[in-house]
Amino acid sequence: MSPTASAILRTGVRRGVVEFRNMLQTPSEVIYYVVGIIGLVIALVVLRETTLDDSGFPLVRFLLPGLIAMQVLIAACFGPATVLATEREDGTLLRHKSLPHGMRGYLTGLTVRAALETVIALAIVLVPATFLVDGLWERGPIVLLGVPIVLLGLLAFLPLGFMVGSVFHNPRAVGGWGFVSIMIIAIGSGLFFPLAALPTWVQIIVVALPVYWFGHALRSVILPADAAVLEVGEAWFPPISLGVLAVWAAVGLVLAPAMLRRSARRESASAIERRRQAALQRV
Numbered sequence: 360m361s362p363t364a365s366a367i368l369r370t371g372v373r374r375g376v377v378e379f380r381n382m383l384q385t386p387s388e389v390i391y392y393v394v395g396i397i398g399l400v401i402a403l404v405v406l407r408e409t410t411l412d413d414s415g416f417p418l419v420r421f422l423l424p425g426l427i428a429m430q431v432l433i434a435a436c437f438g439p440a441t442v443l444a445t446e447r448e449d450g451t452l453l454r455h456k457s458l459p460h461g462m463r464g465y466l467t468g469l470t471v472r473a474a475l476e477t478v479i480a481l482a483i484v485l486v487p488a489t490f491l492v493d494g495l496w497e498r499g500p501i502v503l504l505g506v507p508i509v510l511l512g513l514l515a516f517l518p519l520g521f522m523v524g525s526v527f528h529n530p531r532a533v534g535g536w537g538f539v540s541i542m543i544i545a546i547g548s549g550l551f552f553p554l555a556a557l558p559t560w561v562q563i564i565v566v567a568l569p570v571y572w573f574g575h576a577l578r579s580v581i582l583p584a585d586a587a588v589l590e591v592g593e594a595w596f597p598p599i600s601l602g603v604l605a606v607w608a609a610v611g612l613v614l615a616p617a618m619l620r621r622s623a624r625r626e627s628a629s630a631i632e633r634r635r636q637a638a639l640q641r642v
Contacts (some may be wrong), residue, residue: 498633
């Protein structure tokens, strides 16, 4: 690794860790995680005895990969989108543009923060699920293959987050329309019900996105082999799912710095000051 790349990595990692620590010290963020844990536990308890159709397969076990995928999607997509929109509005992104290799350091920091948030998100799902979902670990070490899948999914989702953060001009819009957009993608990608239940034209669109394949890859290691009948094609396709995620991750690695530079290029000190004054008036 070159000295420049090493410096960018150290700066980005340090920035991501500091931002994550600050987030954990924010009462509203802590409340969000606590409410998420409570809501998940209630859902698992209520649905524990429910089965999927007449198959007798536990509904909570079928939903578990979708819950994990949703948590990773929010951490890797919604989180960076909100940060990007906020720091574009307050001028942080513009200041990073003026620094040597500032955009790459900024991108590394967002990635590290998203990775740390993903760890918390997985703990929120897996800790209560271990006690409330029967048969979760019956496949033994195979379930641990979900770890590299989650890391790959994280990198594949980040371009979606940067895209949402670049499209919407302020964090309030991200929290509104941006969040709705992400939820539509998640629900339409078959995370909580078989994708085969949707119209064919929707399936064609969805299989081009990484969200479905991330859920598919997680289901392939968490659910038993016979659960493949619920998938499109009634089979598991690990090479395809990992390939799609890898392509999205590679594309994001190339395009993310360009998207950040484009967002910063559209900013100016006067525009930032106008937005700051407008925000103060709203307060």
